[in-house]
Amino acid sequence: xxxxxxxxxxxxxxxxxxxxxxxxxxxxxxxxxxxxxxxxxxxxxxxxxxxxxxxxxxxxxxxxxxxxxxxxxxxxxxxxxxxxxxxxxxxxxxxxxxxxxxxxxxxxxxxxxxxxxxxxxxxxxxxxxxxxxxxxxxxxxxxxxxxxxxxxxxxxxxxxxxxxxxxxxxxxxxxxxxxxxxxxxxxxxxxxxxxxxxxxxxxxxxxxxxxxxxxxxxxxxxxxxxxxxxxxxxxxxxxxxxxxxxxxxxxxxxxxxxxxxxxxxxxxxxxxxxxxxxxxxxxxxxxxxxxxxxxxxxxxxxxxxxxxxxxxxxxxxxxxxxxxxxxxxxxxxxxxxxxxxx
Amino acid sequence: xxxxxxxxxxxxxxxxxxxxxxxxxxxxxxxxxxxxxxxxxxxxxxxxxxxxxxxxxxxxxxxxxxxxxxxxxxxxxxxxxxxxxxxxxxxxxxxxxxxxxxxxxxxxxxxxxxxxxxxxxxxxxxxxxxxxxxxxxxxxxxxxxxxxxxxxxxxxxxxxxxxxxxxxxxxxxxxxxxxxxxxxxxxxxxxxxxxxxxxxxxxxxxxxxxxxxxxxxxxxxxxxxxxxxxxxxxxxxxxxxxxxxxxxxxxxxxxxxxxxxxxxxxxxxxxxxxxxxxxxxxxxxxxxxxxxxxxxxxxxxxxxxxxxxxxxxxxxxxxxxxxxxxxxxxxxxxxxxxxxxx
Numbered sequence: 136x137x138x139x140x141x142x143x144x145x146x147x148x149x150x151x152x153x154x155x156x157x158x159x160x161x162x163x164x165x166x167x168x169x170x171x172x173x174x175x176x177x178x179x180x181x182x183x184x185x186x187x188x189x190x191x192x193x194x195x196x197x198x199x200x201x202x203x204x205x206x207x208x209x210x211x212x213x214x215x216x217x218x219x220x221x222x223x224x225x226x227x228x229x230x231x232x233x234x235x236x237x238x239x240x241x242x243x244x245x246x247x248x249x250x251x252x253x254x255x256x257x258x259x260x261x262x263x264x265x266x267x268x269x270x271x272x273x274x275x276x277x278x279x280x281x282x283x284x285x286x287x288x289x290x291x292x293x294x295x296x297x298x299x300x301x302x303x304x305x306x307x308x309x310x311x312x313x314x315x316x317x318x319x320x321x322x323x324x325x326x327x328x329x330x331x332x333x334x335x336x337x338x339x340x341x342x343x344x345x346x347x348x349x350x351x352x353x354x355x356x357x358x359x360x361x362x363x364x365x366x367x368x369x370x371x372x373x374x375x376x377x378x379x380x381x382x383x384x385x386x387x388x389x390x391x392x393x394x395x396x397x398x399x400x401x402x403x404x405x406x407x408x409x410x411x412x413x414x415x416x417x418x419x420x421x422x423x424x425x426x427x428x429x430x431x432x433x434x435x436x437x438x439x440x441x442x443x444x445x446x447x448x449x450x451x452x453x454x455x456x457x458x459x460x461x462x463x464x465x466x467x468x469x470x471x472x473x474x475x476x477x
Numbered sequence: 478x479x480x481x482x483x484x485x486x487x488x489x490x491x492x493x494x495x496x497x498x499x500x501x502x503x504x505x506x507x508x509x510x511x512x513x514x515x516x517x518x519x520x521x522x523x524x525x526x527x528x529x530x531x532x533x534x535x536x537x538x539x540x541x542x543x544x545x546x547x548x549x550x551x552x553x554x555x556x557x558x559x560x561x562x563x564x565x566x567x568x569x570x571x572x573x574x575x576x577x578x579x580x581x582x583x584x585x586x587x588x589x590x591x592x593x594x595x596x597x598x599x600x601x602x603x604x605x606x607x608x609x610x611x612x613x614x615x616x617x618x619x620x621x622x623x624x625x626x627x628x629x630x631x632x633x634x635x636x637x638x639x640x641x642x643x644x645x646x647x648x649x650x651x652x653x654x655x656x657x658x659x660x661x662x663x664x665x666x667x668x669x670x671x672x673x674x675x676x677x678x679x680x681x682x683x684x685x686x687x688x689x690x691x692x693x694x695x696x697x698x699x700x701x702x703x704x705x706x707x708x709x710x711x712x713x714x715x716x717x718x719x720x721x722x723x724x725x726x727x728x729x730x731x732x733x734x735x736x737x738x739x740x741x742x743x744x745x746x747x748x749x750x751x752x753x754x755x756x757x758x759x760x761x762x763x764x765x766x767x768x769x770x771x772x773x774x775x776x777x778x779x780x781x782x783x784x785x786x787x788x789x790x791x792x793x794x795x796x797x798x799x800x801x802x803x804x805x806x807x808x809x810x811x812x813x814x815x816x817x818x819x
Contacts, residue, residue, distance in 0.1 A: 152516075168771050169516025169531055174494075176511035179578070189511055192534055195773070196809055236521070236771030252812075259768035259808060427603035429510050429578030431537070466601060467538055467809035470594075 141344035153204050156304050159340075162297070166207040166233045168194040175312040178460070179428050185443055185458050186318070188309060191432060191465030195256065198305070198330050198463045199229035202292055205301025207233040210290060215239060218290035221278040223249040224387060225464055226292040231260035234290075242287070244278040246271050252470065271391075293327050293394055302333020303340065309459060310341055317347040319456040322443045324435050324463055325355030325364055325410060326390040328399035335402040351459075353403050354452075355410040356442030358383040358418065363391060364399060368410035373397050384471045385418055387435030387463065409451075417441040419473040431466030439463070483686035495546050498646050501682075504639070508549040508575045510536040517654040520802070521770050527785055527800050528660070530651060533774060533807030537598065540647065540672050540805045541571035544634055547643025549575040552632060557581060560632035563620040565591040566729060567806055568634040573602035576632075584629070586620040588613050594812065613733075635669050635736055644675020645682065651801060652683055659689040661798040664785045666777050666805055667697030667706055667752060668732040670741035677744040693801075695745050696794075697752040698784030700725040700760065705733060706741060710752035715739050726813045727760055729777030729805065751793075759783040761815040773808030781805070 145158040152170040157163065173192050178185040190198035207230070210218065216239060220230050223245040234241045241262040245254060246269070254264055265281075267274040282289040292298045310317055317338055323331050331353060341347035357365045360383050366376035375396040383389060393399075403410050413421075418434060421441035425432055432440075443460045446452040487500040494512040499505065515534050520527040532540035549572070552560065558581060562572050565587040576583045583604040587596060588611070596606055607623075609616040624631040634640045652659055659680055665673050673695060683689035699707045702725050708718035717738040725731060735741075745752050755763075760776060763783035767774055774782075785802045788794040 167518070169518035169529075171513045171516065171534075174511025174513065174536070176509070187511075189536070192513075192536065194516070194531070194534065194771075196807070232771045232773065235769050255814070256773060256808070259765075259773050260771060261769035423601075426601035427577050429536075429574045429602060431574065431598060431601050465538070465809065466598070467807065472597070 141340050141346060143346070153201065153301070153304050156307050159307060160205060160300055160303065162205060162208055164208040164212050165204045166211060166237050167204060168200070168232060168236055170194050170200055170204065172308045172312065175309065181424055181444065182428070182440065184454055185460050187430065188305070188459055188461050189430070190461060190463050191436065191468070195225070195229045195232045196465040196468045197225035197229060198302075198461070199226045199292065200233070201304050202298035202301040202329060202333070203229040203233040206230070206290060206295055206297040207237050207239065209297045210239055210288065211237045215288050217242070217287040219244065219278045219281050219287050220290050220292065221245070221274040222292060223253055225468065227262065228256035228260070230290060230292065231257040231262035235260040242281065244274040244281070246274050292329060299329050299333045299336075299395075302330045303337030305330060305334045306337025306341060310347060315346065317341060317349055318351050318459045320352040320354060320408070320452055320458040321461065322354045322356060322439045322446065322458060323461045324385065324388050324438045325357055325399060326388040327393040328355065328364070328395040330461070330463065331355050331399050332395050332402055335406065350406050353406040353408040354442065354446060355399065355403055355408070356438045357388045357410065357412045358385050358438060359412045359414050361389050362412035364396060364410040365412035367396070367400055368403055373400055383415060383418075384434035385438050387433065388438060411442055411445065413438055413441040413445055417445065422473070425462075426466075430462060432462045433464035433466060433468045434471050436462040436464050483682050483688060485688070495543065495643070495646050498649050501649060502547060502642055502645065504547060504550055506550040506554050507546045508553060508579050509546060510542070510574060510578055512536050512542060512546065514650045514654065517651065523766055523786065524770070524782065526796055527802050529772065530647070530801055530803050531772070532803060532805050533778065533810070537567070537571045537574045538807040538810045539567035539571060540644075540803070541568045541634065542575070543646050544640035544643040544671060544675070545571040545575040548572070548632060548637055548639040549579050549581065551639045552581055552630065553579045557630050559584070559629040561586065561620045561623050561629050562632050562634070563587070563616040564634060565595055567810065569604065570598035570602070572632060572634065573599040573604035577602040584623065586616040586623070588616050634671060641671050641675045641678075641737075644672045645679030647672060647676045648679025648683060652689060657688065659683060659691055660693050660801045661691075662694040662696060662750070662794055662800040663803065664696045664698060664781045664788065664800060665803045666727065666730050666780045667699055667741060668730040669735040670697070670706070670737040672803070672805065673697050673741050674737050674744055677748065692748050695748040695750040696784060696788060697741065697745055697750070698780045699730045699752065699754045700727050700780060701754045701756050703731050704754035706738060706752040707754035709738070709742055710745055715742055725757060725760075726776035727780045729775065730780060753784055753787065755780055755783040755787055759787065764815070767804075768808070772804060774804045775806035775808060775810045776813050778804040778806050
């Protein structure tokens with residue numbers, strides 16, 4: 136990818152949504168489903184003083200659309216007609232939607248155990264679903280093997296740099312919504328870390344270009360039951376910790392050893408942030424507190440809100456720190472509800 | 478409500494989303510969940526030449542948020558603390574979300590038979606759900622009775638003029654996205670007709686103010702199995718036809734005798750449009766065609782896309798008519814899928 140120099144004059148004032156940032160991303164084309172900037176709203180009640188960035192209002196209901204719009208734009212430029220990907224979650228649904236818009240066929244490799252309901256959105260968008268026996272990693276291996284034998288492109292949200300680069304639009308958009316200022320801190324759920332890393336790189340670019348005075352402290356949040364990056368962050372390790380498989384309502388953060396792990400840990404450390412973990416009870420508490428204040432989010436998103444409350448009560452975030460909590464997916468994305476609640 | 482004179486100078490350039498139109502709506506305050514303008518995107522494939530307005534990207538996933546933001550803003554001005562409403566669908570979820578944001582308690586009266594899953598979103602937003610035995614009308618009667626005996630405000634999406642007025646923002650926003658021009662035709666699913674009527678009134682206001690040269694032909698779409706307004710439109714009646722109860726995947730259009738029926742029929746006639754009906758098969762065909770082009774919509778929304786194809790193939794809409802099809806709700810809103818498909 137070409138190096139990118141950020142200048143306000145390179146923003147396209149007439150392009151809506153992500154296309155506005157095409158030249159900042161160093162791409163010629165973004166695919167579009169009409170996405171606009173996502174809401175930036177003030178928290179109330181226990182969240183007073185915090186702000187929320189509501190990424191669930193991207194077209195497919197999650198932040199992944201930033202990466203898909205950028206990656207699929209590039210695939211279109213290259214006249215790619217078929218891709219493979221492995222994801223049973225929001226990334227698969229998002230890639231399927233943008234590829235459908237672009238006329239690119241998608242084969243999606245998923246673990247055999249994935250419930251049909253979770254694959255519905257990708258299926259509506261015409262993705263061919265290929266079920267692979269064994270653990271999550273087997274689906275990834277099958278996708279790569281398919282790409283190697285068929286010549287289809289491996290359009291991986293985990294590995295493709297255009298996907299991560301698209302995540303930088305999160306930083307650019309927030310900076311514009313805040314009248315060209317970066318916040319003091321950003322709190323994000325972290326699984327594979329594409330948004331965490333892409334946002335960090337976006338903020339770095341803004342500072343390097345002299346457009347922002349600081350890079351926010353970057354805080355990532357996982358769940359206590361499964362916290363490979365939080366454990367590593369706590370111990371100062373540069374690699375994800377080995378942890379036993381576990382379940383959580385926050386399925387988006389259950390990623391064992393993502394390729395970005397060392398970079399995510401370094402971004403957290405270098406920015407003065409950290410990766411932390413919250414309990415399943417804290418997750419559901421935050422989910423409920425958001426809901427009764429008008430914000431319906433995926434359980435995965437609730438970990439960021441829970442994490443922000445923990446960081447504040449621990450004094451890591453002082454009360455006047457300008458803190459942005461990222462609500463990564465819409466509540467309509469998940470059928471999960473608090474155990475025992477009905 | 479005060480009469481409103483539209484002037485471009487009265488638009489608030491700094492207010493995001495719906496608040497931009499406060500003075501055009503004649504209100505001081507709108508409640509906000511950070512909503513932005515919804516996408517306006519070109520159709521592809523069989524929809525080439527049509528455009529879509531993607532209302533499913535309002536905060537709660539449906540167009541109802543336009544009405545809720547306006548109505549709840551007014552309730553807040555009046556320092557209302559408790560409201561009642563009757564809706565088991567998108568209107569109830571939307572009102573619950575905006576009232577939650579405003580700190581207004583909601584009691585939602587629903588038919589006893591309503592599935593729990595359909596009430597989940599309103600429940601997350603803290604609405605108290607009151608189940609009422611009998612048909613849909615019994616829930617409405619119970620809400621009105623509760624309001625009369627308790628002094629709570631009946632915040633009805635069907636009856637409250639602020640709710641309908643909020644729908645005018647659909648016309649204003651589309652007019653701005655089209656560089657201050659109204660389209661030739663608009664195609665909308667019609668149940669109670671609040672969006673149909675609010676949009677029509679918005680376009681009328683724009684023309685009266687000299688800001689638009691025309692009012693679009695307004696086409697409403699229902700399903701053949703239950704088409705009280707389409708039957709009336711066909712026969713030239715000024716009242717909704719009596720039709721037998723029926724089911725459809727497009728549950729949003731299954732409204733028997735809405736208060737707005739005469740006004741909706743008159744708006745369709747006066748604008749040179751009509752209310753039509755499409756088959757359940759056509760609905761699902763359109764749902765599938767949208768999906769494989771990147772647009773995942775509620776079955777109710779698919780009736781508008783199906784209706785637009787019918788109007789074009791019948792020659793009612795000529796191919797160069799600038800036609801906007803309203804996709805009223807996000808696909809994530811509904812768990813329904815085509816019978817026999819899965």
